[in-house]
Amino acid sequence: VAKPAPILTATGIRRSFGGLTAVDVAHLEVQRGTITALIGPNGAGKSTLFNLLTGFDRLGTGTWSFNGRRVSGMSGHQVARRGMVRTFQLTKALTRLTVMENMLLAAPNQRGERLWGAFLRWGSRAARTTVETGAPDAAGGASQPLSRAWNALARLGWRSQEQANIARAEELLERFNLLPMRDEMAGSLSGGQRKLLEMARALMTRPAMIMLDEPMAGVNPALVESLLDHITRLRDEGVTVLFVEHDMDVIMGISDWIVVLAEGRTIAEGRPEDIRSNRSVIDAYLGA
Ligand code: ADP
Ligand code: MG
Numbered sequence: 001v002a003k004p005a006p007i008l009t010a011t012g013i014r015r016s017f018g019g020l021t022a023v024d025v026a027h028l029e030v031q032r033g034t035i036t037a038l039i040g041p042n043g044a045g046k047s048t049l050f051n052l053l054t055g056f057d058r059l060g061t062g063t064w065s066f067n068g069r070r071v072s073g074m075s076g077h078q079v080a081r082r083g084m085v086r087t088f089q090l091t092k093a094l095t096r097l098t099v100m101e102n103m104l105l106a107a108p109n110q111r112g113e114r115l116w117g118a119f120l121r122w123g124s125r126a127a128r129t130t131v132e133t134g135a136p137d138a139a140g141g142a143s144q145p146l147s148r149a150w151n152a153l154a155r156l157g158w159r160s161q162e163q164a165n166i167a168r169a170e171e172l173l174e175r176f177n178l179l180p181m182r183d184e185m186a187g188s189l190s191g192g193q194r195k196l197l198e199m200a201r202a203l204m205t206r207p208a209m210i211m212l213d214e215p216m217a218g219v220n221p222a223l224v225e226s227l228l229d230h231i232t233r234l235r236d237e238g239v240t241v242l243f244v245e246h247d248m249d250v251i252m253g254i255s256d257w258i259v260v261l262a263e264g265r266t267i268a269e270g271r272p273e274d275i276r277s278n279r280s281v282i283d284a285y286l287g288a
Contacts, residue, residue, distance in 0.1 A: 005033040007209055007240050008053070009085070010072075013278055015048055015057065022048045023060065030209070030257075034189075035231060035241045037251045040261035041284060046244045049261070050213055054086045055079040055162035067208060083208035085199040087215070095187030099197060102186050103169035104162075106201035123150050144212045165204070172200040176230065192223030199230065208236065212243040216250060228254055250278060260284065 051057035
């Protein structure tokens with residue numbers, strides 16, 4: 001059986017804080033289309049590794065490629081544009097916006113949008129130039145319709161982008177059962193609903209891989225099952241999932257592959273059934 005191509009391949013990832021080596025991972029791969037769990041005791045370096053891979057902490061070393069392209073060294077924004085996204089806890093400012101506003105703020109800064117912007121700037125300049133130089137009279141010669149048409153086009157383009165974003169946001173809110181809350185303040189959501197919103201926001205850009213750092217933390221047990229269903233469904237739709245979790249039942253229940261981190265290094269990896277009985281994994285957890 002041929003090994004499937006990994007979506008993420010990393011080598012030599014290191015990060016220190018003063019004298020402490022938080023991450024020292026020689027090699028890491030995430031297979032496309034899997035749910036891969038990153039586990040390990042508190043302080044093992046899981047969050048630091050997430051920050052490094054996604055470009056939010058650029059003070060580490062190492063090389064990694066996503067979807068066949070090198071992304072190490074890129075900014076978080078650039079990495080996200082390549083399709084590798086992580087969720088973020090809602091900041092205080094975001095909790096004071098509505099659920100829908102939160103979604104729209106996470107909308108892609110699309111290339112199309114930029115091209116459109118460049119096109120418009122060029123067009124308005126051209127229209128203005130015609131008005132200034134070509135118009136027979138300043139009060140509205142033959143060129144006025146040109147700039148008016150141009151402005152209409154500009155509004156149309158902006159609106160179609162905005163409409164596409166709203167449609168995508170509604171589709172995701174519906175999927176995560178948040179549509180009834182679209183006009184509520186994000187701060188009024190329950191812990192579990194916030195996690196769903198964080199996931200929904202990350203999906204606005206249609207990423208190929210989503211990274212979740214403790215998605216079940218603070219979630220009412222009644223909602224855990226539904227969160228897990230959402231994660232599994234994403235995987236089934238082809239989105240690769242890399243997540244950090246502590247609950248062993250959750251990890252064993254939904255992971256296709258597990259990577260174990262301890263003191264910054266990967267000490268084991270394998271299928272859930274292999275990890276469950278792995279001596280060094282048990283030691284790492286008991287030793288924590
Ligand atoms: P995990 O997510 O596995 O619990 P972290 O990645 O948060 O672990 O932390 C790994 C180690 O790096 C810990 O010892 C932690 O104290 C340290 N660390 C993380 N972030 C910082 C930071 N910004 N400054 C100093 N030390 C940090
Ligand atoms: Mg952490």
